[in-house]
Amino acid sequence: xxxxxxxxxxLLPGETGRFAAILSGVILFLAVTPILTMIVMSFSGAAxxxxxxxxxxxxxxxxxxxxxxxxxxxDVLSLGKxxxxxxxxxxLTMIFATLIAVPASYALTRCEFRGKAFAMQLMSLPLxxxxxxxxxxxxxxxxxxxxxxxxxxxxxxxxxxxxxxxIKNCTASMMTIGSEVxxxxxxxxxxxxxxIVDVVVPLMKSGILAGMLLAFIVSFNEFTVTYFLYNIDVxxxxxxxxxxxxxxxxxxxxxxxxxxxxxxxxxxxALEKLVGEGGVSF
Amino acid sequence: xxxxxxxxxxxxxxxxxxxxxxxxARAWLFLTPSMLFLAVLIVASLLVLRMSVGTKGAEWSxxxxxxxxxxxxxxxxKSLLLTLRLALISAVIAVIxxxxxxYTMARLKSPLVRRIFLAAVxxxxxxxxxxxxxxxxxxxxxxxxxxxxxxxxGLITRPIMMLYNQNGVLMGLVQTAFPLAVLPIASxxxxxxxxxxxxxxxxxxxxxxxxxxxxxxxxxxGIITGATLVFAYNAxxxxxxxxxxxxxxxMLAVMVHDQIAPLMNWPAASAAGVVLxxxxxxxxxxxxxxxxxxxxxxxxxx
Numbered sequence: 113x114x115x116x117x118x119x120x121x122x123l124l125p126g127e128t129g130r131f132a133a134i135l136s137g138v139i140l141f142l143a144v145t146p147i148l149t150m151i152v153m154s155f156s157g158a159a160x161x162x163x164x165x166x167x168x169x170x171x172x173x174x175x176x177x178x179x180x181x182x183x184x185x186x187d188v189l190s191l192g193k194x195x196x197x198x199x200x201x202x203x204l205t206m207i208f209a210t211l212i213a214v215p216a217s218y219a220l221t222r223c224e225f226r227g228k229a230f231a232m233q234l235m236s237l238p239l240x241x242x243x244x245x246x247x248x249x250x251x252x253x254x255x256x257x258x259x260x261x262x263x264x265x266x267x268x269x270x271x272x273x274x275x276x277x278x279i280k281n282c283t284a285s286m287m288t289i290g291s292e293v294x295x296x297x298x299x300x301x302x303x304x305x306x307x308i309v310d311v312v313v314p315l316m317k318s319g320i321l322a323g324m325l326l327a328f329i330v331s332f333n334e335f336t337v338t339y340f341l342y343n344i345d346v347x348x349x350x351x352x353x354x355x356x357x358x359x360x361x362x363x364x365x366x367x368x369x370x371x372x373x374x375x376x377x378x379x380x381x382a383l384e385k386l387v388g389e390g391g392v393s394f
Numbered sequence: 395x396x397x398x399x400x401x402x403x404x405x406x407x408x409x410x411x412x413x414x415x416x417x418x419a420r421a422w423l424f425l426t427p428s429m430l431f432l433a434v435l436i437v438a439s440l441l442v443l444r445m446s447v448g449t450k451g452a453e454w455s456x457x458x459x460x461x462x463x464x465x466x467x468x469x470x471x472k473s474l475l476l477t478l479r480l481a482l483i484s485a486v487i488a489v490i491x492x493x494x495x496x497y498t499m500a501r502l503k504s505p506l507v508r509r510i511f512l513a514a515v516x517x518x519x520x521x522x523x524x525x526x527x528x529x530x531x532x533x534x535x536x537x538x539x540x541x542x543x544x545x546x547x548g549l550i551t552r553p554i555m556m557l558y559n560q561n562g563v564l565m566g567l568v569q570t571a572f573p574l575a576v577l578p579i580a581s582x583x584x585x586x587x588x589x590x591x592x593x594x595x596x597x598x599x600x601x602x603x604x605x606x607x608x609x610x611x612x613x614x615x616g617i618i619t620g621a622t623l624v625f626a627y628n629a630x631x632x633x634x635x636x637x638x639x640x641x642x643x644x645m646l647a648v649m650v651h652d653q654i655a656p657l658m659n660w661p662a663a664s665a666a667g668v669v670l671x672x673x674x675x676x677x678x679x680x681x682x683x684x685x686x687x688x689x690x691x692x693x694x695x696x
Contacts, residue, residue, distance in 0.1 A: 129601055132494045132497055132498050133498050133502075135494045135498075136494045136495040136497075136498040136499070136511070139491050139494065139495050140495060140511060140514040140515065141514075142569070143514060143515070143517075143518050143569055143572055143573075144514050144517055144518060145529070145533065145569075146518075146526045146527075146528075146529025146530050146533060146569065147517060147518070147521060147525070147526060147529055148529075149529045149532050149533055149539060150525060150526075150528055150529040150532065153532055160537070161531070161532050161535055161537070161538070162537045162538075162542075163532050163533070163535075163537075163538050163539040163542065164539075164542075211427070212427035212428040212430075212431065213428060215424035215425070215427065215428075216424060216425050216427070216428040216429075218424055219420075219421040219422070219424035219425050220425075223417050223418075223420065223421035223424075224417065225417055225418040225421040225422065226418050227418075227422075228421070231425055231429075234429075234432055235428065235432070237432065237435065238432075238435060240623070240626045240627075240674055240675075240678055241435065241439075241671070241674070242626075242629070242630030242647065242667070242670040242671060242674055243630060243632060243647075244630055244632050244647040244650045244651060244667065244670065245439070245442060245630070245650070245667040245668075245670050245671055246435065246438070248442060248650060248654065248663055248664065248667050249435070249438030249439055249441060249442045249667070250434070250438050251654075252438060252441045252442065252445060252660075253434065253437065253438045253441060256441070268431065268434060271431055272431050272432070272434065272435050275428060275431060275432070279428070329520050330520070333520060333521060333522040333523075334522075335522055335523060335524050335633055336523075336632045336633060339632075339651075340651075340654075350522050350524050353524060353525075354524055357528070361528065361531060365528065366528070369522075369525040369528060372521070372522060372525060373517075373521055373525065376517065376520060376521050376522075377513065377517065380513050380516050380517065380520065381509070381513060383516075384509050384512055384513065384516075385509075
C-alpha cells in the first residue's frame with residue numbers, strides 16, 4: 113500500500129526513511145567497532161598491536177589454550193579457577209535475583225499499596241547508582257562484618273546490580289497477563305499462593321527467562337564493583353584479564369575476549385528471541 | 395467465556411480477597427527479599443556518608459569536614475569539573491547519535507534486521523567494558539586503525555596521540571554509554587502513533603519537517619531520559635578513563651579508587667563518592683521533574 117502511495121506522494125512517511133536507516137546502520141557499526149577490532153586482532157599473526165595485522169594466524173588462540181591447560185607458576189591464579197568462580201557467581205546471581213524479583217514484581221504490578229511509588233524508585237536505584245561508590249560502600253560493609261565472606265560477597269553485589277533488570281522484565285511480562293486468570297484459578301478453588309505459583313508464574317515464563325539471562329550477562333561481565341571486592345582467592349574472569357594486562361597488553365587476552373563476546377552474543381540473541389516484539393525492557 | 399456466571403461471581407468474590415492481613419502488608423511481604431538486598435545498598439551508602447566525615451586513622455570515631463574541604467583544592471576541583479564536562483559532552487553526542495538509531499529501530503519492519511539492530515545496541519552496553527576498552531586501545535593507538543585511516547586519507551602525516559588524553563576517553567565514553575540513550579528514545583518513538591506523521595505529511599510537511607516538528611517534540615521525554623542516563627553513567631565511569639586515560643585524565647571515579655588502593659585514605663575516597671552520589675541523584679531528580687511535566691503536557695494535549 114505504502115509503495116503505491118509513495119509514488120504519487122513521495123513524502124508520505126510510514127516506512128523508515130532510507131537516509132535514517134543507513135545513518136543508523138553506520139552509527140551502530142561504529143558502536144560495535146571496538147568489539148569487532150578485538151575479534152580481528154585475535155587472529156593476528158604479528159606480535160604488535162598494529163591494525164590491520166600484517167599477517168593472520170591462530171597463534172594467540174594456541175597461546176591462550178596453553179595458558180588454560182598449563183598455567184604458569186607465576187600466575188597468581190589460573191584462568192580455570194577464575195572461570196569457575198565467574199560461572200558460579202553468575203549462576204548464583206541469576207538464581208537469587210530471579211527468586212527475589214518474581215514476588216517483588218507481583219507486588220509491584222498487582223497490588224495497590226502505600227509506598228508503591230517509593231518501592232518502584234528504590235528498585236531502579238542500582239541502575240543509576242555510581243558503581244565505584246557501590247564497590248567502595250560494599251567493601252566498607254563487608255570489611256566491618258565480624259565474619260568473612262568470599263564468593264558470597266560477589267554474589268550479593270551482583271544481585272543488587274542485576275535486580276533492576278530482572279524486575280523490569282518480570283513486571284513487563286506480568287503486565288500482559290490479566291488479573292482474571294488468577295481470579296479464575298481462585299474461583300476454581302486454588303489458594304492465592306497456588307494461583308500465583310501454578311498459573312501466573314508459568315504464564316510469565318518468557319519474562320522470567322529474559323530476566324535470568326540478563327542477570328547472568330550482567331554478572332558475567334561485571335568489572336567495576338568486583339574490582340573493589342575481589343581478593344586473591346576469589347577472582348572473576350574480567351579481574352583475571354585485567355591483572356594480566358595491567359602492565360602491557362598481551363594479545364592472548366584478545367582470544368579470551370572473543371570467547372566472552374561469543375558467549376555474550378549467544379545469550380543476547382537468545383534473549384531477543386525470548387522477549388520478541390516489545391524488545392528488552394530496561 | 396462459555397460460562398457467564400463466573401464473571402458475575404468474580405465481582406461477588408472481590409471483598410473476600412481482603413483476607414487476614416491487608417494488601418499493603420501482603421505487598422510488602424512480597425517485596426521483603428528484594429528490599430533486603432536494597433537495604434544493603436542503603437546501609438552501605440550511609441556508611442560511605444559516615445566515613446566521609448571521618449578522619450584518616452580514626453575513620454569511625456573522628457569527625458571533620460577536611461575531606462570535603464580537600465575537594466576544593468585545585469587538583470580535585472579540576473577533576474570534578476573534568477568529570478562533569480566529559481559527562482555532559484558525551485551525553486550530548488550520544489543523544490545526537492541515538493536519535494536516528496532510535497527512530498529507525500522504532501520504525502523497522504523486518505524482524506531479522508530489528509534483531510540485528512537490537513543486538514548491536516545491547517552488545518556495547520552488556521559486554522565487559524574492559525574488553526571494549528582493549529578494542530579502543532587498538533583503534534586509538536599510535537599505529538592503530540584510526541591513525542592509519544587518517545594517514546591513508548592524507549589528512550595527517552605523523553600519527554596523532556589519541557590515547558591517554560581527553561579525546562580518547564570521550565570517544566570511549568560515548569560508545570559505551572550510547573545504548574543507554576538509544577533504548578529510551580526508541581521506546582518513546584515506538585509510542586508515537588504513525589497517524590500523527592501521516593497527518594502532518596498530508597498537510598504538506600516534508601519528511602524532515604515531520605521529524606523535527608512532530609517526532610522530536612513528542613519523544614522529548616525519552617530523549618531527556620536518555621541524556622540523563624548517559625550523563626549519570628559517564629559521570630561515574632571508571633573503566634574507560636582508567637584504561638584509555640591512564641593517569642592523565644583523572645575522572646572522579648578513578649580518583650575514588652586511587653584514594654583507596656595506593657593511598658588508603660578512606661575518608662577522602664568517601665567524600666568524593668558522596669559527591670558522585672549527590673551529582674547522580676540531583677540530575678536524575680531534575681530529569682524526572684522535567685520529563686514528568688513534559689509527559690503530563692503531552693497527555694493533556696492528546
